[in-house]
Amino acid sequence: MARKTTIGLLLLLATTPVLAAGDDLWLHVRVEERKGDRPATVKVNVPVSMVAEILPHIDAEGMQGGKIRIRWDREGMTTDAADLRAILAAVKKSKDGEFVTVEEAGETVRVAKRGDYLLVEVAEDGEDGSQVDVKLPLRAADALFAAEGETLDLVAALRILADRPEGELVTVRDGDESIRIWIDSNPSAN
Amino acid sequence: MSSGARLTIAVLLVAVTSVGIVAAAAAAFVHYTGTVDIEVHERDGNDISLTIPASIAQAAIACLPGEAMVLDGAEAARWFPLVETVVRRVDRMPDAVLVEVDDGDENVRVEKRNGRLTVHVRSGGDDVRIGVPMQLVRQVAAKLRSVRVAPAV
Numbered sequence: 413m414a415r416k417t418t419i420g421l422l423l424l425l426a427t428t429p430v431l432a433a434g435d436d437l438w439l440h441v442r443v444e445e446r447k448g449d450r451p452a453t454v455k456v457n458v459p460v461s462m463v464a465e466i467l468p469h470i471d472a473e474g475m476q477g478g479k480i481r482i483r484w485d486r487e488g489m490t491t492d493a494a495d496l497r498a499i500l501a502a503v504k505k506s507k508d509g510e511f512v513t514v515e516e517a518g519e520t521v522r523v524a525k526r527g528d529y530l531l532v533e534v535a536e537d538g539e540d541g542s543q544v545d546v547k548l549p550l551r552a553a554d555a556l557f558a559a560e561g562e563t564l565d566l567v568a569a570l571r572i573l574a575d576r577p578e579g580e581l582v583t584v585r586d587g588d589e590s591i592r593i594w595i596d597s598n599p600s601a602n
Numbered sequence: 603m604s605s606g607a608r609l610t611i612a613v614l615l616v617a618v619t620s621v622g623i624v625a626a627a628a629a630a631f632v633h634y635t636g637t638v639d640i641e642v643h644e645r646d647g648n649d650i651s652l653t654i655p656a657s658i659a660q661a662a663i664a665c666l667p668g669e670a671m672v673l674d675g676a677e678a679a680r681w682f683p684l685v686e687t688v689v690r691r692v693d694r695m696p697d698a699v700l701v702e703v704d705d706g707d708e709n710v711r712v713e714k715r716n717g718r719l720t721v722h723v724r725s726g727g728d729d730v731r732i733g734v735p736m737q738l739v740r741q742v743a744a745k746l747r748s749v750r751v752a753p754a755v
Contacts, residue, residue, distance in 0.1 A: 438698075450706035457698055462691040469684040599698035 437578065438599050439463055446588040457599055467566060479563045493562045499523050500557055503530065504550075525550055542586035547579065635660060636718065636735030645727025656735045663741050682746045689743040692719065693736045 443454040468478045475481070483492045502512045503523045511524040511533075519541070522533040530553045532546040548556075559565035584591035635657040642650040692700070692714055703710040709724040720733045 447706075452705045453703070455699070455702040457700060459691070459695050462688075462695065465691055466684060466687055469687055471680055599696055 437461070437595055437597055440592075440594050440596070442590075442592045444590050459599075460595060478566045479559060480566060481563050483562050493557065493559075493564060497557045500530070500553055540587055542584065545583045547581060635737065637733075638735070638738065639731070639733040641729075641731045643729040656738045659738055660741055663738075663745055666745060685746060686743045689736075689739055693740055 437460045439456075439458050439460045441454070441456040445452045482496070499512060499514065499521075500523075503525050506512055506524070509524055509526050511522040514521040514523070519534060519536045522531075522535075524531045528550050530546075530548045530550050532544070532548070534542075534544040536542045555568035556564050556566070558568050578594075578596040580592070580594045582591065582593040635655065638652075638654045638656055638659055640650070640652040640654075642648075695714065697713075697715045699711060699713045701710070701712040707726055709722075711720075711722045713720045713722070714736070717736050718733050719736055719739055720731065722732075723730045
């Protein structure tokens with residue numbers, strides 16, 4: 413779950429600054445969780461341009477100057493930006509709508525291009541397994557992975573995707589918890 | 603009317619007018635700078651409600667000797683530009699609810715509305731609401747620039 417969420421958030425980080433060109437666009441995050449009988453909700457609404465301006469100021473482990481370093485180590489396997497670039501290259505060579513499937517222990521990652529978008533689906537095995545769906549403009553993905561090494565170039569994605577239309581970016585469903593991230597022009601969208 | 607009486611009336615008129623002008627100017631200034639509002643309602647019935655002219659808080663912040671304020675280590679200081687950027691952007695953005703957390707018994711809401719930043723926390727029977735003019739928030743963020751950072755020991 414943590415890895416899927418990380419993938420989603422990485423892609424979100426890559427896409428949100430991109431929309432900074434339009435001051436009217438807002439990034440919305442909704443997290444819903446059921447704790448027993450009580451539902452818990454977290455709602456965040458921020459202008460995308462604000463996110464874009466803030467990102468370069470964040471100097472934390474794994475993130476500097478608007479670039480993010482990615483590397484997952486899990487069960488003796490390592491996944492980094494190079495692997496993701498290889499997947500992206502394979503998807504670009506494939507037919508529209510044809511999924512490239514990566515099966516790992518306990519989960520399946522499916523990636524495809526559809527029109528101008530890159531679709532990523534991560535599904536954990538089992539009926540209760542979590543599901544992550546990501547929809548990212550293809551040119552943004554190219555720009556994102558244009559950086560060398562283990563980093564993703566958020567600034568490049570920003571330049572390319574400045575005119576991306578509104579829409580869903582990430583949805584995560586994991587049992588009683590769900591996360592939805594999208595962009596539109598409404599400051600208080602629900 | 604004697605000249606003494608005329609003089610007395612003139613002095614009274616000037617005094618009343620002066621007091622009126624000062625009061626009106628003070629009211630206008632408080633209206634312009636806004637107020638800091640703090641409301642606390644506790645479940646046991648205790649209520650606290652404070653309304654402070656933001657101009658007083660602004661004056662207090664302006665008087666703080668920023669260079670004399672020393673923070674240990676650079677850890678906090680590296681977030682100052684981020685804080686300043688966030689404040690500047692929140693100040694420029696239209697009214698909106700920025701964050702809302704609802705956990706059944708607890709509710710937290712951070713909102714910008716009418717040039718004010720409001721934080722409203724409800725937990726059980728307790729209710730706390732703090733409203734601050736953005737102008738004051740900006741001033742606090744700007745003050746951070748002058749804070750001197752001491753090397754970490």
